Amino acid sequence: MATPGREIDWAGETGQVSRLRGVAFELACLAAVGVALVSVLVLLLYVATDALRPFSADPGWHLVFFLTLVVPTLGTAVYFYRLEEPAGEVAYATTGLPVVGILFAAALAVVLDIELVTALELFALLVATLVAAGIVVVHGRYRPGAALERLGVVVAAPVVTVFGVPPVEVIRALNGVLSLIGLPAVSGARLPSLRELILLSPVAPLEWILVIVSVTIPVAGALGLFVARRRENRRDGLAFVGGAVAATLLAPVAGPLLGIGSTGWVLAVTFCLLPPAVYVEGVVRRNEGVHGLAFPLVLVGGILLGAVLVRQFGFAPPDSWLDWQFLTSAHSRTPEDAGFYPPIVGSIMLLIVVAASAFPVGVGAAIYLEEYAPASGLSGKFVELVEINIGNLAGVPSVVYGLLGLALFIRAINMPSGAVIVGGLAVGLLILPIVIISAQEALRAVPDSHREAAYGMGATRWQVTRSVVLPQAIPGILTGTILAVGRAIGETAPLLMIGAAASVRLAPNSFSDQLPAMPRQIFAWSSNLEPEIRHGVLAAGVVTLLVVLLIMNGTAILIRNKYQREL
Amino acid sequence: MANENLNTTASTESQSTSTEDPTSEPLVEQSISVDSERSHTTANADTVIESRNLDVYYGETQALQGIDLAIPENQVTAMIGPSGCGKSTFLRCINRMNDLIDICRVEGELTFNGKNVYDDDVDPIALRRRIGMVFQHPNPFPKSIYDNVAYGLSVQNMDVDVDAVVEESLKKAALWDEVKDQLDKSALNLSGGQQQRLCIARAIAVDPEVILMDEPASALDPIATSKIEDLIEELAEEYTVVIVTHNMQQAARISDTTAVFLTGGELVEFDDTNKIFENPDSQRVEDYITGKFG
Numbered sequence: 001m002a003t004p005g006r007e008i009d010w011a012g013e014t015g016q017v018s019r020l021r022g023v024a025f026e027l028a029c030l031a032a033v034g035v036a037l038v039s040v041l042v043l044l045l046y047v048a049t050d051a052l053r054p055f056s057a058d059p060g061w062h063l064v065f066f067l068t069l070v071v072p073t074l075g076t077a078v079y080f081y082r083l084e085e086p087a088g089e090v091a092y093a094t095t096g097l098p099v100v101g102i103l104f105a106a107a108l109a110v111v112l113d114i115e116l117v118t119a120l121e122l123f124a125l126l127v128a129t130l131v132a133a134g135i136v137v138v139h140g141r142y143r144p145g146a147a148l149e150r151l152g153v154v155v156a157a158p159v160v161t162v163f164g165v166p167p168v169e170v171i172r173a174l175n176g177v178l179s180l181i182g183l184p185a186v187s188g189a190r191l192p193s194l195r196e197l198i199l200l201s202p203v204a205p206l207e208w209i210l211v212i213v214s215v216t217i218p219v220a221g222a223l224g225l226f227v228a229r230r231r232e233n234r235r236d237g238l239a240f241v242g243g244a245v246a247a248t249l250l251a252p253v254a255g256p257l258l259g260i261g262s263t264g265w266v267l268a269v270t271f272c273l274l275p276p277a278v279y280v281e282g283v284v285r286r287n288e289g290v291h292g293l294a295f296p297l298v299l300v301g302g303i304l305l306g307a308v309l310v311r312q313f314g315f316a317p318p319d320s321w322l323d324w325q326f327l328t329s330a331h332s333r334t335p336e337d338a339g340f341y342p343p344i345v346g347s348i349m350l351l352i353v354v355a356a357s358a359f360p361v362g363v364g365a366a367i368y369l370e371e372y373a374p375a376s377g378l379s380g381k382f383v384e385l386v387e388i389n390i391g392n393l394a395g396v397p398s399v400v401y402g403l404l405g406l407a408l409f410i411r412a413i414n415m416p417s418g419a420v421i422v423g424g425l426a427v428g429l430l431i432l433p434i435v436i437i438s439a440q441e442a443l444r445a446v447p448d449s450h451r452e453a454a455y456g457m458g459a460t461r462w463q464v465t466r467s468v469v470l471p472q473a474i475p476g477i478l479t480g481t482i483l484a485v486g487r488a489i490g491e492t493a494p495l496l497m498i499g500a501a502a503s504v505r506l507a508p509n510s511f512s513d514q515l516p517a518m519p520r521q522i523f524a525w526s527s528n529l530e531p532e533i534r535h536g537v538l539a540a541g542v543v544t545l546l547v548v549l550l551i552m553n554g555t556a557i558l559i560r561n562k563y564q565r566e567l
Numbered sequence: 568m569a570n571e572n573l574n575t576t577a578s579t580e581s582q583s584t585s586t587e588d589p590t591s592e593p594l595v596e597q598s599i600s601v602d603s604e605r606s607h608t609t610a611n612a613d614t615v616i617e618s619r620n621l622d623v624y625y626g627e628t629q630a631l632q633g634i635d636l637a638i639p640e641n642q643v644t645a646m647i648g649p650s651g652c653g654k655s656t657f658l659r660c661i662n663r664m665n666d667l668i669d670i671c672r673v674e675g676e677l678t679f680n681g682k683n684v685y686d687d688d689v690d691p692i693a694l695r696r697r698i699g700m701v702f703q704h705p706n707p708f709p710k711s712i713y714d715n716v717a718y719g720l721s722v723q724n725m726d727v728d729v730d731a732v733v734e735e736s737l738k739k740a741a742l743w744d745e746v747k748d749q750l751d752k753s754a755l756n757l758s759g760g761q762q763q764r765l766c767i768a769r770a771i772a773v774d775p776e777v778i779l780m781d782e783p784a785s786a787l788d789p790i791a792t793s794k795i796e797d798l799i800e801e802l803a804e805e806y807t808v809v810i811v812t813h814n815m816q817q818a819a820r821i822s823d824t825t826a827v828f829l830t831g832g833e834l835v836e837f838d839d840t841n842k843i844f845e846n847p848d849s850q851r852v853e854d855y856i857t858g859k860f861g
Contacts, residue, residue: 450706450709452667452706453706453708453766454718455664456700457699457722458695458697458719458722458723460692467722
């Protein structure tokens with residue numbers, strides 16, 4: 001009850017608190033968002049228009065695809081968003097998974113095509129690794145107590161089966177035995193590894209059969225195990241593997257028919273068909289968002305229908321710079337023949353080197369800093385200093401890392417200038433601090449109560465790290481690494497510093513070949529005398545690079561979302 | 568830094584006052600009834616854990632001052648006292664969890680089965696395998712229920728029938744009937760009380776001699792709390808249980824022996840639970856128990 005006579009100072013004309021500054025601040029922030037979005041969008045539109053030249057097509061072409069593709073897909077997307085959110089997620093995943101699969105399959109096809117790794121080598125590697133794993137498992141079963149011996153076996157088994165024994169060791173071991181029984185020492189030869197023995201075999205099956213054995217069966221096996229566990233039925237898993245192999249066995253018929261070759265068919269089935277199949281099975285079984293499965297059908301159906309109609313009416317498609325020819329040929333002086341194939345291959349190989357060098361080093365450093373390094377005292381202060389400076393290293397300009405690569409790898413240890421491995425290592429150094437920081441964050445996100453629980457059970461630090469911390473941190477570590485690697489393939493400055501050639505005619509087929517990289521080629525095109533190359537071909541290159549980046553970041557987001565939901 | 572974050576465990580006691588079970592407040596003010604049916608055989612039982620003149624420091628701060636007490640075998644020993652009085656610190660000294668805190672320093676003697684656990688030749692990892700621990704907040708791993716219980720068996724490389732041990736431990740923790748059909752489901756889907764019983768099952772799966780419990784029921788509702796209390800009484804037939812609690816009702820209900828710590832990290836009184844709650848020697852303990860101080 002209001003007491004009469006007491007003035008009300010919280011209503012009416014005079015009783016208002018001023019929000020002027022707050023509103024002004026809000027508007028300023030909104031303007032910042034607008035500027036950021038518009039500038040990026042304008043840039044993307046500008047590049048995409050140059051690359052795809054949509055206005056060179058008949059208006060009818062646009063109309064047909066607008067009606068068959070844009071309207072139905074947008075319609076279904078809006079429907080999912082408004083009425084059935086889980087279906088939208090399913091639609092996103094079922095569209096994204098095959099795209100990522102295609103990228104994977106294409107990368108592997110390129111690797112096989114340039115004979116960076118032959119199918120026989122893959123097979124030999126698989127057999128050697130399996131044998132090594134078998135030895136480790138058998139040893140673990142029969143001598144579980146001998147920790148030091150086990151460590152030796154775990155390290156030695158893969159080395160011996162994959163790399164063989166160096167001659168020095170063979171001679172030493174042989175002479176040791178010989179001197180025991182009183183015979184004179186001999187000079188021995190290198191003991192070849194299991195992998196090399198397989199590679200020596202004079203006859204090998206056809207490439208696609210080897211690919212089925214060494215790629216499809218492991219992938220299908222892993223997915224089959226997952227299916228079997230989820231459906232709690234071993235037979236379903238076996239049926240899945242059987243179906244997968246049966247689908248790949250169609251290769252000699254289906255591959256040439258589609259124009260992707262037998263190996264291409266096997267890879268396509270393995271990476272674009274199997275993972276979505278498992279996902280779709282899960283969706284159907286949970287009966288959650290089943291309508292989302294229609295989305296990829298609408299998408300593909302729209303494209304096919306549009307293509308048929310356009311041909312029927314005779315509408316000319318846009319004369320895009322970004323076409324199949326662009327993706328499969330090398331740079332040329334005539335804009336129409338210029339292509340991007342060697343840079344794409346070079347960037348994939350660069351990625352392999354970057355990931356192989358930065359991931360183990362970065363994650364290892366992060367684990368040490370988070371789990372082992374002392375936190376207090378003088379050494380704790382030192383660790384803190386190291387951590388701060390890792391943060392600083394992340395901000396060092398990339399050209400400086402290029403200089404470091406030049407000095408370290410080319411001048412100091414005489415690697416070939418401009419080689420794939422040099423570029424990869426230099427860029428690997430560049431993203432190393434980012435990998436360390438993101439991995440540290442992922443490790444820090446693991447609650448201490450879980451560590452304590454494990455310590456309380458009498459786990460050693462190594463057991464805590466391996467069985468409690470890492471399983472929880474791996475998704476975060478992977479996400480961070482993928483994002484960092486995504487940044488790596490766009491880096492140009494380090495490649496310029498280590499002397500990467502502007503244009504390379506042939507795709508590299510070993511890690512010491514000249515490195516053609518996407519950003520390097522784009523940079524070279526930007527100063528080409530031919531205006532059509534400067535504008536059109538360059539834009540096509542940029543769009544290709546952006547699409548690759550987009551897919552990588554999409555994958556990272558998918559991984560993160562999936563694991564966040566499970567935790 | 569993992570180590571740095573663990574430092575906060577030293578201060579969990581100060582936070583726990585706010586999370587303390589609100590239902591315990593009015594009970595404290597009433598007269599406290601002691602479960603007199605339980606037989607108290609403190610005098611006859613063997614001592615498992617004994618501390619003599621134990622001092623603990625966190626950096627410059629002294630957390631425990633000259634603690635002398637003897638914990639009897641196969642009984643429930645409760646530690647009560649206001650926040651920050653060092654009960655949790657004492658508990659964590661027993662299985663050397665305080666080793667994880669860099670700035671923590673322990674002086675004096677703490678024996679387990681007659682051997683000083685702070686001797687140089689003691690492996691804290693091996694010690695913790697004999698002394699299980701249950702924490703204030705349920706902390707199951709984000710793994711399946713089965714894997715949670717089997718975790719200790721795998722880290723300790725125990726050569727046992729894992730399925731049988733998991734079943735037996737869950738039965739002992741009074742959880743088997745509730746989870747037997749969902750052993751492969753994530754432990755995080757369980758309710759808070761079920762998670763805490765799972766943590767107890769995880770601790771007893773490796774068959775320790777002693778189970779330390781750091782306010783195991785303070786984050787739970789009264790029904791879940793009473794289940795945990797029943798469980799503790801059953802566990803005491805097989806194991807030595809040391810429990811830190813804020814809830815004096817709880818200490819009176821389940822413990823055979825009670826240690827009262829008061830501010831400053833000193834042990835004020837250590838005696839039979841009946842005696843502590845009915846006729847304490849110290850005026851300060853009586854004030855604390857009746858709620859005049861604390």
